[in-house]
Amino acid sequence: MLRVSKLTDYAVVVLSRLEAEGGVQTAPGLASATGLGEPTVAKVLKMLAQAGLVEGLRGARGGYRLTRPLAQLPLSEVIVAIDGPIALTACVDGGFGLCEAEHVCPVRGRWDPVNAAIRGALSAITVAEIAAPKGLVPTLPPPVPVLVAE
Amino acid sequence: MLRVSKLTDYAVVVLSRLEAEGGVQTAPGLASATGLGEPTVAKVLKMLAQAGLVEGLRGARGGYRLTRPLAQLPLSEVIVAIDGPIALTACVDGGFGLCEAEHVCPVRGRWDPVNAAIRGALSAITVAEIAAPKGLVPTLPPPVPVLVAE
DNA sequence: GCCAATCCGGACCAGTAAGGTCCGGTTTCC
DNA sequence: GGAAACCGGACCTTACTGGTCCGGATTGGC
Numbered sequence: 001m002l003r004v005s006k007l008t009d010y011a012v013v014v015l016s017r018l019e020a021e022g023g024v025q026t027a028p029g030l031a032s033a034t035g036l037g038e039p040t041v042a043k044v045l046k047m048l049a050q051a052g053l054v055e056g057l058r059g060a061r062g063g064y065r066l067t068r069p070l071a072q073l074p075l076s077e078v079i080v081a082i083d084g085p086i087a088l089t090a091c092v093d094g095g096f097g098l099c100e101a102e103h104v105c106p107v108r109g110r111w112d113p114v115n116a117a118i119r120g121a122l123s124a125i126t127v128a129e130i131a132a133p134k135g136l137v138p139t140l141p142p143p144v145p146v147l148v149a150e
Numbered sequence: 151m152l153r154v155s156k157l158t159d160y161a162v163v164v165l166s167r168l169e170a171e172g173g174v175q176t177a178p179g180l181a182s183a184t185g186l187g188e189p190t191v192a193k194v195l196k197m198l199a200q201a202g203l204v205e206g207l208r209g210a211r212g213g214y215r216l217t218r219p220l221a222q223l224p225l226s227e228v229i230v231a232i233d234g235p236i237a238l239t240a241c242v243d244g245g246f247g248l249c250e251a252e253h254v255c256p257v258r259g260r261w262d263p264v265n266a267a268i269r270g271a272l273s274a275i276t277v278a279e280i281a282a283p284k285g286l287v288p289t290l291p292p293p294v295p296v297l298v299a300e
Numbered sequence: 301g302c303c304a305a306t307c308c309g310g311a312c313c314a315g316t317a318a319g320g321t322c323c324g325g326t327t328t329c330c
Numbered sequence: 331g332g333a334a335a336c337c338g339g340a341c342c343t344t345a346c347t348g349g350t351c352c353g354g355a356t357t358g359g360c
Contacts, residue, residue, distance in 0.1 A: 001155050001233040001318080002268075005347065009239050009261075026306070039350050046308070059357020060305040075264065083151040089159050110280045111159075114225065117275060118152075121267040130260045151347085155318065176335065189321050196337070209328020210334040 008082040010036055011044050015078070016131035018054065019070050024063040044082070051081030070131055076122035086119050087111075158232040160186055161194050165228070166281035168204065169220050174213040194232070201231030220281055226272035236269050237261075 013034050018025060021033070027045050031038040045064050049056040053073065054064045080086060089111045163184050168175060171183070177195050181188040195214050199206040203223065204214045230236060239261045 001153065002229060002236050002238065003151065004238045005151050006239075007348080028306090037349070040348080042307085043349080049307085056307055057357090058307045058355075060303095061358055062306045062356085064307090079152060086152050088152065088154045089156075114272070114275055114280060117271040118268060121271040122264070125264055125267060130264060157319080178335085187320070190319080192336085193320080199336085206336055207328090208326075208336045210332095211329055212327080212335045214336090 002088075004079055005083050007040075007044055007047070008079055010034075010040065011048060011078050011082050012075075012127055012131055014041060014044055015048070015053070015066070015070060015073070015127055018064065018066050019128075019131070024057060024061075024065045026063040029063070047082055048078075051077070053077060053081055070128035071126050073127045074123045075125045075127055075130065076119055078127060079122060086122065087115055088118065152238075154229055155233050157190075157194055157197070158229055160184075160190065161198060161228050161232050162225075162277060162281055164191060164194055165198070165203070165216070165220060165223070165277055168214065168216050169278075169281070174207060174211075174215045176213040179213070197232055198228075201227070203227060203231055220278035221276050223277045224273045225275045225277055225280065226269055228277060229272060236272065237265055238268065 013036070014030055017030055017033050025033075027042040028038055030045070031041040034041065045054060045056070048054045049064065052067060055067050056062070056064055076086065163186070164180055167180055167183050175183075177192040178188055180195070181191040184191065195204060195206070198204045199214065202217060205217050206212070206214055226236065
């Protein structure tokens with residue numbers, strides 16, 4: 001656990017491609033460019049558009065466009081857009097203790113500082129940093145298939 | 151997403167109780183003290199024992215004991231003990247790109263710095279900090295049941 | 301003015317993993 | 331010798347992710 005969803009991973013890839021190419025690009029185009037499934041890419045784009053990280057242009061000749069350069073886009077925003085609010089535990093955030101069974105629920109940990117620390121760490125990293133440091137490297141040289149220790 | 155499992159939450163509660171009371175305590179005792187299910191508490195304790203965060207004493211008059219004060223126990227260790235290694239995405243860590251389909255997998259993001267940042271943030275927080283800042287507050291005063299906006 | 305391309309919003313289903321429980325075995329104290 | 335407790339699993343149910351698909355709305359081109 002403590003994972004982000006695959007969609008978030010895809011989002012970074014798509015955003016990276018979006019910036020590398022520049023301009024307006026269609027969902028099918030991005031799908032073939034990234035090698036991901038077309039419906040999946042469309043889903044990711046829709047989520048990013050709802051969050052305002054990309055702009056969707058409808059109609060023929062439509063597509064998606066970045067609203068910000070990736071260097072100004074903290075990773076935390078992408079995660080929030082795809083995975084929802086960053087809260088490590090279920091019953092926190094707002095913290096009125098309104099669990100279903102508040103009087104029974106013994107989990108009175110203060111996870112808020114933890115959440116804040118995670119948010120801080122994730123806000124300090126931009127998508128540009130993890131997308132592709134210097135240009136895209138679509139394929140690595142095939143490594144020697146050594147025996148992988150399980 | 152980006153959640154830790156409930157077991158991790160329980161672990162913090164159990165550890166907190168373990169330190170508050172001091173000495174050796176049994177799984178059933180901790181269960182009733184925390185209000186959690188007995189098998190669940192036992193499961194958490196077993197995991198913590200395997201990770202060396204608590205010490206299990208077998209036999210009658212057995213139980214569990216802390217191996218370290220909580221102030222010296224970073225939260226990251228608890229998370230690793232319960233949730234496994236901290237790696238936000240599936241195909242990272244070690245990073246030989248040995249996904250099942252490496253030549254197809256377009257996810258070439260560098261998540262390693264992100265993982266490192268998360269680990270750093272989680273290592274800087276001790277269990278003592280989130281467990282119960284000043285003594286246990288087992289029950290909050292019942293808040294006025296205002297209408298909760300959905 | 302019609303048609304095609306494209307985004308939009310949702311419903312839908314299969315696979316996986318968390319959450320929680322239970323059982324037999326072993327160790328230790330009374 | 332018996333009871334109390336830990337140990338190491340297996341087991342099942344539920345929820346959610348991951349991925350696909352469809353009808354509707356919008357816009358540009360012929």
